[in-house]
Amino acid sequence: MRGRLTPGAIGCAALAFSLQCTPALAQTTAPPATDTGTPPAVSRPPLPPEVVDLRAKDTRVLTIGYRLVTGNARYCENTTYADGLLLHDVGAYADADGLRRALGLKGDVGVQALVAGGPAERAGLRLDDTVIAVGDLKIADIPNENTKPWERIETIRAETERLLAATGALPVTVLREGAPLVLTIEGVSACPSRFEVGLGSRAVADGHRVVIGPEFVGMDYPEALLAGIVAHEFAHNLLRHRAWFDAYGKRTRKGVRLTEREADRLSPWLLANAGLDPDGGAKFFKRWGPRHGMWIFRDRDHDAWDERVENMSAEIPQIESLMASEGAADWPRHFRREKLPSR
Numbered sequence: 001m002r003g004r005l006t007p008g009a010i011g012c013a014a015l016a017f018s019l020q021c022t023p024a025l026a027q028t029t030a031p032p033a034t035d036t037g038t039p040p041a042v043s044r045p046p047l048p049p050e051v052v053d054l055r056a057k058d059t060r061v062l063t064i065g066y067r068l069v070t071g072n073a074r075y076c077e078n079t080t081y082a083d084g085l086l087l088h089d090v091g092a093y094a095d096a097d098g099l100r101r102a103l104g105l106k107g108d109v110g111v112q113a114l115v116a117g118g119p120a121e122r123a124g125l126r127l128d129d130t131v132i133a134v135g136d137l138k139i140a141d142i143p144n145e146n147t148k149p150w151e152r153i154e155t156i157r158a159e160t161e162r163l164l165a166a167t168g169a170l171p172v173t174v175l176r177e178g179a180p181l182v183l184t185i186e187g188v189s190a191c192p193s194r195f196e197v198g199l200g201s202r203a204v205a206d207g208h209r210v211v212i213g214p215e216f217v218g219m220d221y222p223e224a225l226l227a228g229i230v231a232h233e234f235a236h237n238l239l240r241h242r243a244w245f246d247a248y249g250k251r252t253r254k255g256v257r258l259t260e261r262e263a264d265r266l267s268p269w270l271l272a273n274a275g276l277d278p279d280g281g282a283k284f285f286k287r288w289g290p291r292h293g294m295w296i297f298r299d300r301d302h303d304a305w306d307e308r309v310e311n312m313s314a315e316i317p318q319i320e321s322l323m324a325s326e327g328a329a330d331w332p333r334h335f336r337r338e339k340l341p342s343r
Contacts, residue, residue: 053214068234070082076191081164085118111129
């Protein structure tokens with residue numbers, strides 16, 4: 001379930017979706033009041049079902065990823081801070097004006113998704129807030145002429161990640177009742193991976209991010225099953241498989257199979273530390289494999305679906321023992337790595 005992300009795929013992931021993709025969801029009324037003030041109710045045009053569906057997918061992936069990176073932070077060599085926030089740039093959509101009206105935005109960049117109870121929500125951010133600055137970076141000052149549709153949101157994202165890594169906090173300026181309001185997000189220690197909804201039907205990892213296609217078969221499965229696949233892709237990043245392939249110089253069938261197996265086996269450890277079902281990945285394959293003839297999950301580069309279930313399930317007893325005795329699954333110390341080929 002690994003693949004190479006093209007610039008276009010990365011762009012759509014950063015935007016949630018780009019010009020040819022579905023736009024983002026808004027509420028039909030203003031969100032509930034917080035301690036930053038109570039906005040008046042706003043009547044907005046009804047939104048198509050696919051728009052509602054997109055935000056639901058964005059929120060699911062963002063939330064699962066947040067739990068994984070924060071739950072395993074103590075075991076990551078290099079850590080950063082997570083904010084539980086997903087922004088999108090409606091200026092890159094085909095009907096930007098219509099989308100702004102539907103979302104109630106006063107600019108192009110808005111809040112697309114929040115982790116419930118996460119740092120951004122605790123700081124007072126709301127769905128469909130209009131964002132006018134991140135730190136000292138003003139959205140209006142970012143060049144947007146003769147650029148690719150996804151470049152502006154990537155500039156914002158890069159500054160967001162820089163500030164969080166450097167300070168652990170993220171000042172975000174939004175418009176409230178027509179006036180700027182600075183809200184400071186206090187980040188939570190996290191492993192440095194990003195989680196997004198992108199294009200297509202695959203789940204992929206590139207060493208720094210995990211992108212789940214909106215048409216991925218497990219996107220609408222129960223949370224535990226989807227989390228199992230997200231954790232598998234996250235494991236590729238933690239185990240630095242992309243860097244290993246780059247150093248090895250070629251993608252052999254044996255190398256792919258071993259890295260896939262290693263990611264399968266690590267995923268229950270990551271899920272357990274995140275407070276998610278460590279058996280989620282195995283449950284995914286038990287549901288999908290027998291019903292659909294194994295599809296991409298039974299090819300020459302992967303173990304068969306039932307073998308994958310066995311490999312993941314074999315890790316559970318040790319994980320349960322560690323959770324009972326230590327309260328966490330210390331995978332850097334106890335997880336057995338696969339022996340990958342050397343040059």
